[in-house]
Amino acid sequence: MPSPQTARVWNYWLGGTDNFPADRALGDEIARVFPIIVDIARADRAALIRAVRHLTAEAGIRQFLDVGAGLPTADNTHEVAQAVAPESRIVYVDYDQHVQAHARELLTSRREGATAFILADVRDTAALLRAAARTLDLTRPVAVILSGVLAHLPTAAGARDAAQHLMAALPSGSHLVVIDGVDTNPALNDVMRIWNESADPPYAMRSPAEFRSYFDGLDLIAPGLVDVTLWHPETPAAPLDNLIGVARKPH
Numbered sequence: 001m002p003s004p005q006t007a008r009v010w011n012y013w014l015g016g017t018d019n020f021p022a023d024r025a026l027g028d029e030i031a032r033v034f035p036i037i038v039d040i041a042r043a044d045r046a047a048l049i050r051a052v053r054h055l056t057a058e059a060g061i062r063q064f065l066d067v068g069a070g071l072p073t074a075d076n077t078h079e080v081a082q083a084v085a086p087e088s089r090i091v092y093v094d095y096d097q098h099v100q101a102h103a104r105e106l107l108t109s110r111r112e113g114a115t116a117f118i119l120a121d122v123r124d125t126a127a128l129l130r131a132a133a134r135t136l137d138l139t140r141p142v143a144v145i146l147s148g149v150l151a152h153l154p155t156a157a158g159a160r161d162a163a164q165h166l167m168a169a170l171p172s173g174s175h176l177v178v179i180d181g182v183d184t185n186p187a188l189n190d191v192m193r194i195w196n197e198s199a200d201p202p203y204a205m206r207s208p209a210e211f212r213s214y215f216d217g218l219d220l221i222a223p224g225l226v227d228v229t230l231w232h233p234e235t236p237a238a239p240l241d242n243l244i245g246v247a248r249k250p251h
């Protein structure tokens, strides 16, 4: 039986069905100890949807590079962006072949726009950008989405480098969206130890200062680096120790 994988357990917590018994068993074990994990998955995803909608409707972004995109779910990035601007172009990237096998559900672009899927590692930024350039015009602003993926890199410095290398290749007016858990809740830190003992890849809880460093050289847009429940919420809710930052590359 395959060991639990982040894309499939996440899919399970989000209410999806693209997962295996081992994923559901670990998902249930963690949710028994820390039921809020399901709220976290859904709140992270809801914040991502609000960010994509905001970037399309308010910042005029028409190109998205969604890295560590995960399995298809409700309101995938292209569906949210193209509902506002049908001409939007979206490249999804993930290094998990199970995600690739389901990617056809992400390739349902509106006629006016485009979507593509690339099997690649976020650390291999040069290859990733070369492949993305087949669909995106990298001389024009792009929003890079790193939701739930940087914490899977072993060091904060490596995570920062991946984000910074991607943004360095893009013009001013590009944006960076990062969502991940931080180490501010001991109960959540404990539960991630269960994850790290049983599943792939490990998830490293970073400090808010490490998370902030991903945005060095960029301008965080309002309301700044905040809990996912507090970024332009429809209804504000209690913090979940998962942060979101959306930042613009300046001139």
Ligand SMILES: C[S@@+](CC[C@H](N)C(=O)[O-])C[C@H]1O[C@@H](n2cnc3c(N)ncnc32)[C@H](O)[C@@H]1O
Pocket: 006, 007, 010, 044, 045, 048, 067, 068, 069, 070, 071, 093, 094, 095, 096, 099, 120, 121, 122, 123, 146, 147, 148, 149, 152, 153, 201
């Ligand atoms: C927790 S899921 C998040 C999915 C989606 N971005 C979301 O926020 O709902 C993490 C995703 O990142 C992918 N991932 C983890 N490490 C990666 C890496 N080094 N390169 C590319 N993708 C990676 C996993 O395969 C998985 O699909």
